[in-house]
Amino acid sequence: MAIAVASPQRVFVATAGTEVKDTFEIGSVSKALTGMLYSDALQRGVVSPKTTLGDLLPLNGFGPVAAVPLGSLAVHGSGLPRLAPGMPVLRRSLAFSIRGENPYGETLAELLEQTRDVRVGSTRPRYSNLGFQLLGHATASADGRKYGRLLREVFGPGYWTPSRQDDLDDADLRGTSRLGRLVQPWVGEALAPAGGIRANIGTIGDLLRSILDHTAPGVTALEPVADFSSRVRIGAAWITMPYRSRTITWHNGATGGFSSWIGIDREARIGVAVLSARHAAVDRPGFRLLEELVASGSAVLD
Template sequence: MAVITPHLEMTAMRGADPQSSFEIGSISKALTGMLYRDVSERGLVSQTTILSDLLPLEDHGDVGSVTLSSLAIHCSGLPSLPPGMHPLRRYLAFLTRGHNPYGDSLADLLEQTRNIRLGAPRPRYSNLGFQLLGHAVAEAAGSSYEQLLLEVLGTGFTTPARAEDLGRNDLEGSSRFGRPMRAWVGEAVAPAGGIRASITSMRGFLRSVLDGTARGLSALDPVAQFTPRVGIGAGWIRLKYKGRDITWHNGSTGGFSSWIGLDRDAGTGVVVLSATHGPVDRQGFRLVTEFGPGTVSPSRVAIGGPGT
């Protein structure tokens, strides 16, 4: 874990080294939100840009008409995962044999979106939405998703498409019972949950967010309500915790868990990375609020779920 305050930086590790690479799960969505805002601020997309303007979805039914802006706040009407990927079958293979439930190419993902029926445009957490958002903004920028990620947010992130792409620094994750788990890799899933990073890379990223030098920072500013007490920017969530505004996201894969959060008013931030499946939200919220007084502790708010 890493902690940054206006006066000091601290990093603690157990069983890993500064360059050990973790799956950060759905923290990937927070990074994708920043890529979207950066591409928007450069005038490459707008509030009214739709998916079929950027991806070959013209004959895929309603999905091509979805706006990027609605994807960024989980309000597009898309399901969490495309029915065409047979998510229940994959989830059972994950539970029983530890298989990677993702692994699709971008071409696979686009084929799986055929004839999806959109739901009501209300808040609904969608992995599919952020997969499409990330690849769409990369297309708008004339690059791959990983190239755009490295260009906008700096080096230190990887998005392995296959298990063979993993290197010696990539940790093997485990279940909460200690069972080794297969890596969650895949081109399609990268923008929603397929990024890997070390605690060193995440600390540097967190520092750039806190000091205002990161690109796409407007992604952290809420533009809509996700629930009555929770605001959402582009991927990033904000809520009141112990009287303080905490902007955050968590992540979970088959063998990893993660959390990032900031109190921007106090200039403090925390990253927690674990190569074991199991929530680390409590540790993250405790650490980010240890550096200042708190007065109100609202009910815990959970977003996403297994595999987010």
């Protein structure tokens, strides 16, 4: 496990059973970074909320998915299902449950083919991994890049998106299930924008600090622009909601062998990240640590 706490001026990190340089799968915290890449592209005029997937990805003849606008994807309001349809996904999910295999691994071309006949439902809020996979790849395409390259060019070399297990090295932690069983890494080109990013705790701590001092690219992604559920608002992936007497902006993540949480009290200007190489939710300790730091007046960060 590794933890980072940050203010606009500094970052502190702590690790247990690992080193600061070791990378974790950050799961759906990847969506928070994708939201920031999208917001950065908006600010640079590369895309607009009305830009469609068909404008940026090779989706000619693919039906209604080509007409989905990026702005709706960013707030989980596109009407796309949680996952790409098809039995292969279900079979791989079963293989993960029984043998700990990677349920993903598609290339971008394979992901796009899975969307050929996808049905677009109502635009009510509906959490969609598929939506953020497509948003990230479309945003990268608008810049003439692959997603992993755009991620590193915008945020720096501390992030990476392995496509194969053979890409991993000794600094890339192997995760375990809730019961402590080693599981395969979740890798794959298609997965990257929604759940396939790896980073170490120092990199995530620096992200927190740059968000708090407003130098992070695409920091407007944290601004809530739509309702997500009762008392919960959403920006570009980032969730904003009341917690105790505070307002917290956050995202969590999980893969087969990892769990993650990142949260910010923007008024108090304090952020916390918790990364774990085990599939067991870390939301509660993340919220609790952030609450305790705010209650202490952030003296530990002065």
